[in-house]
Amino acid sequence: MKRSSKRYKELTKKVEKILYSPEEAVNVLKNTATAKFEESAEAHVSLNVDPKYADQQLRATVIFPFGTGKKVRVVAIVKDAELYNAAELKAEKIGSENLIEEINQGYLDFDVLIAQTEMMPKLAKLGRLLGPRGLMPSAKAGTMTNDVKSAIDEFKKGKIEYRVDKTGIVHVNFGKTNFQASELIENLRTFYRSIMENKPTGVKGRYFKSFHLCSTMGPSIEVDWNIF
Structure with missing residues (x-):
């Protein structure tokens, strides 16, 4: 001690x-x-x-x-992943249903999960996995949003x-x-x-x-x- x-x-x-x-x-x-x-x-x-x-x-x-002062690992779930460049946005991963399935299979190498609002119903099955870890996206936390790019930028900068x-x-x-x-x-x-x-x-x-x-x-x- x-x-x-x-x-x-x-x-x-x-x-x-x-x-x-x-x-x-x-x-x-x-x-x-x-x-x-x-x-x-x-x-x-x-x-x-x-x-x-x-x-x-x-x-x-x-x-x-x-x-x-901490490197924050951010991933995002969006409807049209091809419209986003993860490297350009400095996100670890950006995906759609494929990323949801990857997380469901045990991928948890991230600190923040951002989800486009319309994708939230598809994340319901991840509730038991993400909820206890404080990773389930929510509007209150600023992680459920339609402005995914800005959200990624804010968390990377220290939000x-x-x-x-x-x-x-x-x-x-x-x-x-x-x-x-x-x-x-x-x-x-x-x-x-x-x-x-x-x-x-x-x-x-x-x-x-x-x-x-x-x-x-x-x-x-x-x-x-x-x-x-």
């Missing part, structure tokens, strides 16, 4: 028990990212919501202006879907620790604005409970969300 390691204990000494400004928090995050691999920059946001109620659920998308978990917390990676501090801060502000813009209608009282950052192997840093 990282929390019991000597390295981790030393890193925790660099984090004060205070509320950091977003800029200060990002700087501390970068200074505590000392693993031997390029760590992700993570945000963990606790919200005053109870997801068991429909009007307190949060599920939305955000496009990070500086991306996530992600996020949602609140059953405990009321949203977890996202908003970049890599080798990003410039200014890039991480702008990604973080974009994420904060998205959470605000998608505030569930059923929220009563304050919306945010806490806002923490950390690197993959680093200690938790609490952010003052009031000064975003």
Whole structure:
């Protein structure tokens, strides 16, 4: 466990028990990212919501202006696959019913599946395979669309879907620790604005409970969300 390691204990000494400004928090995050691999920059946001109620659920998308630093594998299912050039669009695959069958046979080497709206009925048989993996296309996630080319481009550039978990917390990676501090801060502000813009209608009282950052192997840093 990282929390019991000597390295981790030393890193925790660099984090004060205070509320950091977003800029200060990002700087501390970068200074505590000392693993031997390029760590992700993570945000963990606790919200005053109870997801068991429909009007307190949060599920939305955000496009990070500086991306996530992760190579995203995108495939698309369209009616007329011959009208699309997968290489030109930087998609792993673009297909029609042939791709549906390939996925049904076990092909899952992708992170995002985009489907043209009229193809959705044909994807119904993939529900049990894709649903539990969070890969089933939906309008809410921006993966069921008639503008397939734009959707591919957005996800390649850093669009992600996020949602609140059953405990009321949203977890996202908003970049890599080798990003410039200014890039991480702008990604973080974009994420904060998205959470605000998608505030569930059923929220009563304050919306945010806490806002923490950390690197993959680093200690938790609490952010003052009031000064975003």
